[in-house]
């Protein structure tokens with residue numbers, strides 16, 4: 001594959017507390033804010049709490065999910081007196097770190113999340129982006145435990161999450177951790193991922209050449225809801241014990257996926273796919289029991305910084 005050159009990546013935003021009860025990013029951002037950042041170095045880093053009122057309340061959000069507010073349509077719609085708090089905040093963050101899709105936007109926006117699912121360290125991308133895929137490859141090479149790459153494949157105008165505001169965007173998602181709880185092992189994993197991301201940026205900006213190759217990625221295929229009572233809408237089953245905590249283990253037709261509260265097993269029907277976000281607490285309201293993905297190898301080119 002060819003050698004691709006990119007301009008330096010000098011402005012980086014690290015955000016936490018986009019979901020106010022996902023505490024690893026909240027405490028990491030507060031810690032980063034205590035340190036004096038070297039603004040004149042090859043990488044200038046701004047650390048920000050994205051949703052402070054939700055952090056104070058230790059809730060995912062106040063009025064609506066902030067991490068669904070960054071589509072082009074929502075960012076361009078005028079605010080009114082009745083606009084939800086998070087939509088106002090999305091406009092502020094877009095002004096501070098974007099505007100989304102503009103040359104003024106930060107070079108990389110890294111958003112820190114936790115999940116109650118047993119996903120370990122996962123890196124979520126919305127498109128095929130050589131910069132973020134190289135960061136993923138670097139983290140995979142430096143971290144001994146699995147580092148999964150999840151590609152959502154959504155047109156940029158419809159990408160709803162905060163990281164879409166940067167020229168390049170990356171969500172770091174680590175679990176399992178209950179929302180409202182902070183665990184040292186998860187914190188250490190997040191710290192390592194953020195430090196290695198900043199290390200990669202320093203190396204990139206100072207002229208390192210990153211060889212191309214293949215990156216294994218899980219490409220979003222579809223979401224599965226819980227079985228529900230057609231009259232009340234209440235769920236009638238839980239994730240089956242054989243699926244619980246088995247994120248990224250291939251699900252075959254006939255494998256148990258739910259156990260009803262009358263103790264009947266519901267089996268998976270469909271092509272073999274990889275489950276993730278299994279039993280994520282915040283997804284009950286979104287009617288998602290788990291997502292399914294295909295596993296692919298993505299080819300990425302050799303990249304380095306463009307010199308004037």
Ligand SMILES: [Zn+2]
Nearest residue numbers: 019022113114
């Ligand atoms: Zn989150």
